[in-house]
Amino acid sequence: SYELTQPPSVSVSPGQTAIITCSGDKLGDKYVWWYQQKPGQSPVRVNYQNSKRPSGIPGRFSGSNSGNTATLTISGTQAVDEADYYCQAWDSSTTVFGTGTKVIVL
């Protein structure tokens, strides 16, 4: 079965850039979605696939995907961005989530 691997945690200082990776075989050939989940809450999508950023997604979140690695970048990280982040990709008619990364804002 298809697997997506993320680092367990990423630490970042306020105002700096956080980079979260998601690795999977030929992941660059797939659409990758990213979700933010805060404690006790449901996941919320934080990236988009074209230039049309949906309302509700702050401009500091951006994504890229190439080769075997997708990346979620949080520019100018704020304290409110401290959360767990999960990548998601589709493989045939099924979907899989990454292992999750905890972003710690120091």
Next chain:
Amino acid sequence: QVQLVQSGAEMKKPGSSVKVSCKDSGGTFSGYTFYWVRQAPGQGLEWMGGIIPILGSANYAQNFQGRVTITADKSTTTVHMDLTSLRFEDTATYFCARGMGWNHPFEPWGQGTLVTVSS
């Protein structure tokens, strides 16, 4: 505003079954795909399966084949998830989510339903 409202927390014994419901209050049931995702305490997200209500067809993750059944009631715009032969390790929060199908994100998500399996 689209909202998915799930049924309340459940306490079940090993070997029993649980049914969790998810009502699409937005009234735009048709044309979407609905999914179930679970999250064990302190763990990550695990996709269980999905259903296209207008077709009535469901597909399931291999890990849950034979134990999970996802159904949809168009008259009440509600999706149900039945999980049988419950084990202690099925203790988790179960989320429903809506999407546009293959390659599209899950959005929105329900509030989650905690299912506890305990003797």
